[in-house]
Amino acid sequence: MSFLLTNVSNKQVLLDKLLNRTATVGVVGLGYVGLPFAVEKAKVGFRVIGIEQNPLRAKQINSGESYISDVKSEELRKLVDQGLIQAVSNFRHVPLLDAIIICVPTPLTKNLTPDLQYVESVTQEIAKRMRPGQLICLESTTYPGTTEEIILPILEASGFRVEEDFYLAHSPERVDPGNMRYTTKNTNKVVGGVGPESQQVAETFYKQTVEHVITVNSAKAAELVKVFENTFRAVNIALVNELTLLCDRMNLNVWEVLEAAFTKPFGIMPFFPGPGVGGHCIPIDPHYLEWKAKELNFTTHFISLAGEINRRMPWFVRDKVTRLLNGMGKAVSQTKILLVGVAYKKDLGDHRESPAVEIIQLLKEAGASVIYHDPYVESFEAGGLSLSSQPLTDELIMSSDLVVIATDHSSIDYNLLVSKAGHVLDTRNATRNVSENRERITLL
Numbered sequence: 001m002s003f004l005l006t007n008v009s010n011k012q013v014l015l016d017k018l019l020n021r022t023a024t025v026g027v028v029g030l031g032y033v034g035l036p037f038a039v040e041k042a043k044v045g046f047r048v049i050g051i052e053q054n055p056l057r058a059k060q061i062n063s064g065e066s067y068i069s070d071v072k073s074e075e076l077r078k079l080v081d082q083g084l085i086q087a088v089s090n091f092r093h094v095p096l097l098d099a100i101i102i103c104v105p106t107p108l109t110k111n112l113t114p115d116l117q118y119v120e121s122v123t124q125e126i127a128k129r130m131r132p133g134q135l136i137c138l139e140s141t142t143y144p145g146t147t148e149e150i151i152l153p154i155l156e157a158s159g160f161r162v163e164e165d166f167y168l169a170h171s172p173e174r175v176d177p178g179n180m181r182y183t184t185k186n187t188n189k190v191v192g193g194v195g196p197e198s199q200q201v202a203e204t205f206y207k208q209t210v211e212h213v214i215t216v217n218s219a220k221a222a223e224l225v226k227v228f229e230n231t232f233r234a235v236n237i238a239l240v241n242e243l244t245l246l247c248d249r250m251n252l253n254v255w256e257v258l259e260a261a262f263t264k265p266f267g268i269m270p271f272f273p274g275p276g277v278g279g280h281c282i283p284i285d286p287h288y289l290e291w292k293a294k295e296l297n298f299t300t301h302f303i304s305l306a307g308e309i310n311r312r313m314p315w316f317v318r319d320k321v322t323r324l325l326n327g328m329g330k331a332v333s334q335t336k337i338l339l340v341g342v343a344y345k346k347d348l349g350d351h352r353e354s355p356a357v358e359i360i361q362l363l364k365e366a367g368a369s370v371i372y373h374d375p376y377v378e379s380f381e382a383g384g385l386s387l388s389s390q391p392l393t394d395e396l397i398m399s400s401d402l403v404v405i406a407t408d409h410s411s412i413d414y415n416l417l418v419s420k421a422g423h424v425l426d427t428r429n430a431t432r433n434v435s436e437n438r439e440r441i442t443l444l
């Protein structure tokens with residue numbers, strides 16, 4: 001009888017706390033997923049404790065300073081001042097938490113295999129301090145099976161039992177950094193519990209802040225939903241990148257072809273070529289599925305091929321630069337190249353996995369002197385490079401043998417850039433509205 005009562009009271013107590021917003025929510029990892037999530041939970045009245053391993057970031061949060069462009073500091077400061085958000089750099093508060101949401105990075109190793117070290121280490125820390133009546137939910141993108149095969153055993157090593165003492169689910173993050181239309185609050189959220197009790201608790205939790213919660217029958221299904229979403233993008237981006245390589249050989253303008261193709265009012269979706277695929281999602285997440293499929297003796301051809309084509313693009317850009325300079329009678333090793341944009345996508349300052357960094361490396365290896373301008377990236381250290389953004393002056397543009405547009409930031413005056421440049425290689429069709437001096441522009 002006592003077991004039955006405990007079980008019913010565990011879940012009911014937690015559900016009541018979630019419904020009346022008296023629950024304390026823990027968010028492990030206050031990055032581009034965790035911090036917006038923490039703010040949304042605090043805005044509806046939950047007390048949120050962010051567990052952020054970087055003490056500098058934790059300090060910034062506690063002083064109401066946002067380092068994520070999608071979170072405004074004044075909004076964060078208000079919630080911190082109300083005592084609704086605080087950040088710590090340890091796991092001491094775990095026993096106080098009713099819901100613990102894991103939003104840590106899931107990178108790849110050098111040979112494209114999943115690196116779950118952050119997920120495993122935070123789960124270990126939680127397992128040491130967990131208590132009955134808690135919901136643990138993984139939001140990090142990962143291969144199907146991670147929640148049940150990796151997280152669950154670590155948590156149950158504590159002696160507690162899932163579905164009875166604690167509840168476990170996966171709810172993939174769906175954050176499009178810089179997207180002002182779709183936010184953490186209004187983006188449909190998929191939720192999959194490891195069992196019916198966990199499903200009910202997780203669904204109740206997310207319904208407190210997300211307008212539409214979509215439930216699937218397992219954590220594994222929820223994990224696959226997300227990896228499919230990113231694979232869908234990687235494959236379609238690779239398709240238009242491959243078309244770009246073919247159009248280069250056919251001497252056709254791929255941008256004109258695609259623009260015309262996307263006038264079809266049904267059965268197509270716009271994707272555009274680029275200098276490669278950056279960010280911490282699209283170039284990475286599909287390989288989590290590729291790796292897991294191999295365990296089942298299954299080859300995910302589309303993922304492998306898409307990755308191979310997308311990773312080829314920086315090399316194609318270097319090849320195009322070499323041909324352009326050759327046409328000017330200039331050897332790459334004797335030239336000065338100005339790269340405009342190093343962020344992995346427009347109007348953001350994130351340069352992680354950015355193809356622009358690899359393009360700089362390749363051009364420097366070919367002997368070129370390369371400088372960059374990016375209004376969002378003051379300086380960066382990556383791939384053995386340590387560079388700072390140079391002011392985009394007329395002199396800088398005119399003194400460059402070639403300008404390469406690698407990121408199509410909206411704030412750049414492309415008319416002015418082209419009017420001052422000797423020649424521009426535009427890998428993003430950022431100059432599509434430039435009408436004068438078109439002869440100075442080569443598109444990818």
Ligand code: SAJ
Binds near residue numbers: 237270275346
């Ligand atoms: N890219 C292209 N051509 C395209 C679209 C994108 O070359 O047509 C490049 C971008 O320049 C960028 C990379 O691909 O380097 C990734 O672009 P992205 O638009 O997918 O942006 P992410 O990775 O910041 O965000 C994506 C989300 N984006 C969208 O859905 C639009 C979404 O896939 C995920 O919610 C998110 O990753 C994530 O966290 O998984």
